[in-house]
Amino acid sequence: MKAPLNVLLFGGCLLRRPLRSAPNLAARIDHKRYGRIRVVHSFSEMFQVVEFLRGQKEIPQELRRLTGIAPETVPVPNAADFHDIDLALIEPGSPVDIDFRGIAINRTAIMDLLRPIERQSKEAAKLCHAWARTGLVGMNDEVRRELGAQLSALVPDDEDRELRRSVIAETRAVKNDTAAGFRKMRELLGCPLGAVVFIFRYMPDGRPIVWPAGSREELLAAAGQLGLPVFEPTSLVQEYGVATALEKDMQHYRQAFLPIIGEAIVQFAQNVYERSRAEG
Amino acid sequence: MTRDEIFSKLTVLMRDTFDDGALTPSMSTTSDDVAEWDSANHVLLMVAIEAEFGVRFETAEITAPENVGELVGLIRSKLDG
Numbered sequence: 617m618k619a620p621l622n623v624l625l626f627g628g629c630l631l632r633r634p635l636r637s638a639p640n641l642a643a644r645i646d647h648k649r650y651g652r653i654r655v656v657h658s659f660s661e662m663f664q665v666v667e668f669l670r671g672q673k674e675i676p677q678e679l680r681r682l683t684g685i686a687p688e689t690v691p692v693p694n695a696a697d698f699h700d701i702d703l704a705l706i707e708p709g710s711p712v713d714i715d716f717r718g719i720a721i722n723r724t725a726i727m728d729l730l731r732p733i734e735r736q737s738k739e740a741a742k743l744c745h746a747w748a749r750t751g752l753v754g755m756n757d758e759v760r761r762e763l764g765a766q767l768s769a770l771v772p773d774d775e776d777r778e779l780r781r782s783v784i785a786e787t788r789a790v791k792n793d794t795a796a797g798f799r800k801m802r803e804l805l806g807c808p809l810g811a812v813v814f815i816f817r818y819m820p821d822g823r824p825i826v827w828p829a830g831s832r833e834e835l836l837a838a839a840g841q842l843g844l845p846v847f848e849p850t851s852l853v854q855e856y857g858v859a860t861a862l863e864k865d866m867q868h869y870r871q872a873f874l875p876i877i878g879e880a881i882v883q884f885a886q887n888v889y890e891r892s893r894a895e896g
Numbered sequence: 897m898t899r900d901e902i903f904s905k906l907t908v909l910m911r912d913t914f915d916d917g918a919l920t921p922s923m924s925t926t927s928d929d930v931a932e933w934d935s936a937n938h939v940l941l942m943v944a945i946e947a948e949f950g951v952r953f954e955t956a957e958i959t960a961p962e963n964v965g966e967l968v969g970l971i972r973s974k975l976d977g
Binding site for chain 1 (some may be wrong): 927928931932934935936939942943946953954956958959960
């Protein structure tokens with residue numbers, strides 16, 4: 617087994633945090649070769665990371681916090697063909713691609729941007745959630761416009777005022793296609809891919825919940841079509857039990873469980889690599 | 897248990913879960929109609945339904961219902977099953 621494997625990570629905290637906590641990680645996985653890539657959920661965010669690393673797309677510094685690209689991250693010459701990457705792990709965690717002025721932005725970052733409004737009152741929080749969930753992610757333009765106007769009136773007068781108002785007014789979402797997303801990532805990266813199932817939450821007895829309904833099946837179908845290995849964390853969570861594995865939100869892994877799930881992800885990455893070698 | 901009885905109990909659970917005592921859902925109410933009915937609260941609602949009605953949903957059923965009527969139908973099918 618080659619060690620360390622050079623791995624690109626595209627996903628959220630359920631992929632990134634455990635991997636970083638895996639035992640003896642530095643000797644087995646190098647995931648920092650292309651700089652700091654942060655949380656990405658949608659395929660458009662992933663494509664954008666690749667375009668950015670190749671120097672094909674600029675992300676203004678003031679918008680970096682809405683994307684998966686850290687302020688200090690810069691284009692990397694090797695990204696032209698990613699010849700030094702052994703594999704990529706991809707965890708799609710959003711059914712929609714979200715666009716603001718041609719920049720793919722992250723849904724969690726939008727909610728972070730709206731946090732000062734959300735904290736104003738219970739009604740303001742409801743407005744934020746309804747705008748984001750029904751208007752934006754739900755792609756209901758009438759609701760988005762109507763609630764967006766109300767939301768805009770609540771934007772606090774601080775240094776982010778114009779950015780918040782612009783994001784509320786101009787951000788749009790479109791449904792993405794899981795199979796097309798994986799196919800494009802494979803074309804862009806030219807390396808073996810491993811698909812990671814995003815589990816939205818768990819029931820108290822460990823039953824996994826995917827959101828939206830059917831997204832897991834979409835991923836499995838896409839992976840099947842493209843011959844991609846799939847990592848599902850569910851069995852490990854069930855084996856250890858939700859009380860051991862999960863925080864109270866029934867979504868994020870507990871600190872003590874991170875190395876356990878991280879080890880499983882490292883082994884999955886190694887399997888993806890070995891399988892690609894065996895298949896030539 | 898009739899659909900109306902299920903609906904009545906479900907309304908109480910929804911008011912509790914979504915922290916809205918004035919909530920008056922109909923059979924056609926969807927998550928889009930209730931500001932607090934987001935994906936996280938949906939999970940809490942399903943946990944509350946399982947406890948209240950003594951039923952157990954399959955993984956795919958937890959996020960399948962698209963409105964209150966479908967949720968009532970799902971609960972009834974579980975009770976009848």
